[in-house]
Amino acid sequence: MKKNLTLFFILIALITSGQNAEIDDLWKLYNSQNLKSVIEKAKPLLENDLNNIDLNLLLGRSYTDQKDFKRAIPYLESTVKNDKINSWRKAWALAYLGTCYFMLQDYDYSKKAAKECVELNATQNATQYANKIILLCGFDDFYGDWKIVDSENFRFYFQKMSDSDIENYVSSREEAFQNINKFFNSKLPKKIDFFAWESREDAKSLLNVNLGFADPGFCIVHSYYRQTKGHEMTHVISNYSTRVLNKTGLINEGTAVCFDQTNQNKEQIVKDWLKANDEKISISEIWINWKKYPEQLTYPLSGIFVRELIDHFGREKFIEFFGNQTYENAKIVFGDHLDKMIKEFESKMNN
Numbered sequence: 001m002k003k004n005l006t007l008f009f010i011l012i013a014l015i016t017s018g019q020n021a022e023i024d025d026l027w028k029l030y031n032s033q034n035l036k037s038v039i040e041k042a043k044p045l046l047e048n049d050l051n052n053i054d055l056n057l058l059l060g061r062s063y064t065d066q067k068d069f070k071r072a073i074p075y076l077e078s079t080v081k082n083d084k085i086n087s088w089r090k091a092w093a094l095a096y097l098g099t100c101y102f103m104l105q106d107y108d109y110s111k112k113a114a115k116e117c118v119e120l121n122a123t124q125n126a127t128q129y130a131n132k133i134i135l136l137c138g139f140d141d142f143y144g145d146w147k148i149v150d151s152e153n154f155r156f157y158f159q160k161m162s163d164s165d166i167e168n169y170v171s172s173r174e175e176a177f178q179n180i181n182k183f184f185n186s187k188l189p190k191k192i193d194f195f196a197w198e199s200r201e202d203a204k205s206l207l208n209v210n211l212g213f214a215d216p217g218f219c220i221v222h223s224y225y226r227q228t229k230g231h232e233m234t235h236v237i238s239n240y241s242t243r244v245l246n247k248t249g250l251i252n253e254g255t256a257v258c259f260d261q262t263n264q265n266k267e268q269i270v271k272d273w274l275k276a277n278d279e280k281i282s283i284s285e286i287w288i289n290w291k292k293y294p295e296q297l298t299y300p301l302s303g304i305f306v307r308e309l310i311d312h313f314g315r316e317k318f319i320e321f322f323g324n325q326t327y328e329n330a331k332i333v334f335g336d337h338l339d340k341m342i343k344e345f346e347s348k349m350n351n
C-alpha cells in the first residue's frame with residue numbers, strides 16, 4: 001500500500017508539472033502578446049479543468065486586450081472566485097474586471113473591482129493598474145461631490161460649475177462632437193467620460209499630470225474647463241477612425257489642433273513666433289524631433305500642416321495614413337506630391 005501511495009504521488013506530481021509547464025508556456029505567449037495563440041491553446045485545456053485560475057485569467061486577459069470586454073468577464077470572474085489564496089492572479093483578474101466593466105459602462109462594478117484589487121495589495125503592478133483606473137475613471141473619493149451629467153455622446157463630470165453653465169457646456173460639446181465626427185465617422189466603443197476640472201492645481205496633485213489630456217483607449221478626457229471645445233475629444237474620436245498603430249506628435253497633435261473648433265489665426269501665430277525667434281521651420285525635422293521644439297510653435301504649426309494635408313489629399317487618404325503617422329508612410333500613401341506640398345508649405349511659413 002505504501003508503495004502504491006508513493007507511486008500515486010509521483011504520478012500526480014508528473015501530471016501537475018506537465019500542466020504547469022504548459023501554463024508557463026502560455027504565460028510566455030501572453031507576455032509576447034500573441035493573444036490569438038493563447039486563446040486557441042488555453043480553451044481545450046480549460047475544458048478538462050474548468051476552474052483553473054491560470055487558464056481563466058489567461059483567457060480573460062487576452063480577450064480584454066483584444067477589446068472583447070463582454071467575453072472576458074466570465075473568465076476573470078472565475079479566477080476571482082476560485083483563487084482561494086488571494087494570489088497575484090486574483091489581483092490581475094480584479095484589475096482587468098475594472099477595465100472591462102468600465103468599458104461596458106457598468107461603473108459600479110468597475111469601481112468595486114478596482115478597489116478590491118487595491119485592497120488585496122497582492123502584487124505591485126496590478127495595484128498600480130487598478131489605482132490608475134480609480135483615479136482616471138472618477139472612482140477616487142476626490143470626485144465625490146462632482147456633478148455628473150449624461151448626454152448622447154458623453155458622461156460629464158464637473159468639479160464646480162453652475163447648472164446654467166453646465167447646460168451650455170454640454171450642448172456646445174455635443175455640437176463639437178457632431179462637427180468633428182462628420183469628418184472621422186468613428187464609432188466609439190462607449191460614451192466619452194469627460195472630466196471638466198475647475199482647478200489645474202487639483203488635477204496636478206491628484207493625477208500627477210498637467211491638464212488636459214485624453215486616454216483614447218478608455219474614451220476618457222480630463223480637461224481644464226476653459227480648454228478648447230474640440231482638442232481633447234478629437235484625440236478620442238480620431239483614434240477610432242482607423243486602426244492606429246503608430247502615432248507621431250506632428251500628426252496626432254496636429255489633428256487635435258486642426259479640429260479644436262476655434263477660429264484662431266494659427267498661421268499668424270506661427271509666423272509671429274518664427275519672426276520673434278528668428279527661426280525657420282523644417283517639417284521633416286519637426287516630424288522626427290517633435291519634443292525638441294516649444295509647444296507655442298509646434299501646436300499651431302502642426303494644426304495648419306494637418307489641415308493642408310487634408311485639403312491636398314482628401315479625407316479618405318488622410319484617414320488611411322492616420323493609422324501609421326510617420327513620414328515614410330505619408331510618402332507611401334500620398335505619393336511623390338507630398339514633398340512638393342511640404343516645400344510649398346515651408347516657404348509659406350518661413351517668408
Ligand SMILES: [Zn+2]
Pocket residue numbers: 231232235253256
Ligand atoms: Zn493634444
